Amino acid sequence: MNELQYEGWKELSIGLARSYKALTPQRRKKLLEEVENCIDWVVCNGLDTVEDWDSSVRRDGTLYYESAGTRVDDYLWQNRYEFERSSRSGEVELVRGRFGDMLSACVRAGFDMAVEPSAGVIGFTVGDLRDVFEGGIPDWIADRFGENKGALLAAGRDEGVWL
Incomplete structure (x- = not known):
């Protein structure tokens, strides 16, 4: 690391x-x-x-x-x-x-x-993730989602996310 x-x-x-x-x-x-x-x-x-x-x-x-x-x-x-x-x-x-x-x-x-x-880990939402970063999702996280990156960035606040 x-x-x-x-x-x-x-x-x-x-x-x-x-x-x-x-x-x-x-x-x-x-x-x-x-x-x-x-x-x-x-x-x-x-x-x-x-x-x-x-x-x-x-x-x-x-x-x-x-x-x-x-x-x-x-x-x-x-x-x-x-x-x-x-x-x-x-x-x-x-x-x-x-x-x-x-x-x-x-x-x-x-x-x-x-x-x-x-x-x-499950149990968090896209909104939880955005709140950590004052409304956005940084590339270093979004990039972990590969071809689903666009879906993550477009997801609603209450959508569950597998981190």
Whole structure:
């Protein structure tokens, strides 16, 4: 990852966090802080330690750093946004609360647009995307949509978008 990708990741992820309207001011502030903290956690060892969401960074054939996705999962776990829950039958499952889902969606959507596309994130609208950038959609995002770029730019505010 380079500095330009890092800045785009942060800008988009924090902007998307602002799109959640039904939060108290305190909860919104916490989400904005946690999005930034999570991104900083992922890159704390340098931008060169991040390549894509799913692949670990390898040097000379050996593991150098875990993937960005694994580091985000670690952040969610260590900050208790993801946790284990036991069912009545005794089975244990990994769950994430609503706040953890919002945090994860913002961080991943920003990463997929700014750094390297992966499976993507649903749940945001074209209007949310435009709000991040004061009414427009920058080329570095629109270009990710390839032949569908025109449809993205012409879409209505409430149209869902897969980031």
